[in-house]
Amino acid sequence: MAEFPEGAPCWVDAMFTDVEGAKTFYADVLGWTFGEASTEYGNYTQAYSDGKAVAAVVPPMPGGDTHSQWCLYLASSDAAATAEKIKAAGGELLMEPMRVGTFGTMAIAKEPSGAVFGVWQPGEHKGFEKIGESGAYAWAEVFTRDPATADEFLPKVFPYESQQMETGDDPETAGMDFKVFSLGGKENAVLGRMEMGKDFPPHMPPYIQIYFGVPDCDEAVAKTQAHGGKLHFGPMDSPFGRFAAVTDPQGAAFAVIDMSTTVGEMPKFG
Known part of the structure; x- marks a missing residue:
């Protein structure tokens, strides 16, 4: 799939203390299958629908927040520039732009009324491979x-x-x-x-x-x-x-x- 335009929803992931339990649940409810956990990136595990990447699940980082919630990532051609816009517009950066190997660059932010969202600047990982269909x-x-x-x-x-x-x-x-x-x-x-x-x-x-x-x-x-x-x-x-x-x-x-x-x-x- 082509890269997503600036500001378009391009990926979702969620943190679970019981990743295996989450995999069992979403496999049944949404029909997902799961890839191998990436130990290099905190056991980040991609979910697939009809063989196409649609989401990911990951265990919490040691000492991190254990509250499970889904995070929506909005596409950016320059995560650092988007982070500056977020701060200038009154938002808060919960995680500064961070490069994730060759996959891309991410940031986590909170808009000023309180909703949390992510920013994703794609590298090898462009985002959703399937969208607007069952399982996606x-x-x-x-x-x-x-x-x-x-x-x-x-x-x-x-x-x-x-x-x-x-x-x-x-x-x-x-x-x-x-x-x-x-x-x-x-x-x-x-x-x-x-x-x-x-x-x-x-x-x-x-x-x-x-x-x-x-x-x-x-x-x-x-x-x-x-x-x-x-x-x-x-x-x-x-x-x-x-x-x-x-x-x-x-x-x-x-x-x-x-x-x-x-x-x-x-x-x-x-």
Whole structure:
């Protein structure tokens, strides 16, 4: 696959104290297979769907944070320059740009409203080899309680255009504050931004929700629960697909979406 444009989601990974347990869970729920652990890089292990790289899992570094969560990486042609833009725009660098052998250069950052994300400057590892299909990354949304701050930050770091969803008279979307960010025209949306309303527990920090494609949303939810994971929202039909928000048995949140099952008209964005 060709290199991803600046600011496009290009990779996801997650840290698990029980990597073997995570592999068993995601093999069943998302149909993934796994490569050999790279001992040189902290036992970083790539996940595959139909033989194509789609994600990675890794154990925590000694003394590091053991909280399991998925991290979305946004593409950069120059991670050091992107890191400077992040700081200048009010974000925080949690990990300065670091070269990962010949694979590329990574950084971890927090946007000023609190959501954590990664930056990836590709070397040999370009990113997703499969996208927008079952078993692969499908979409991501920044969930924040301070949408104005996130909305101001993101276009200062990446070349995004943005469009606000028009709620109109639809009771399903009444009061919803949702925006999409696109690259090279509004038809090429790459990232969503949703305001966290009163339905979210007050202790829950802002985060980026990653959606993985599945052939059957309800079946993926049932498998998640059978492994000890939890259902938090849905399954719900939408114009984009039938989706649900879940956490795996180790507490990493993500969403599953069956993009073949769509209901209703697409919302309008102004």
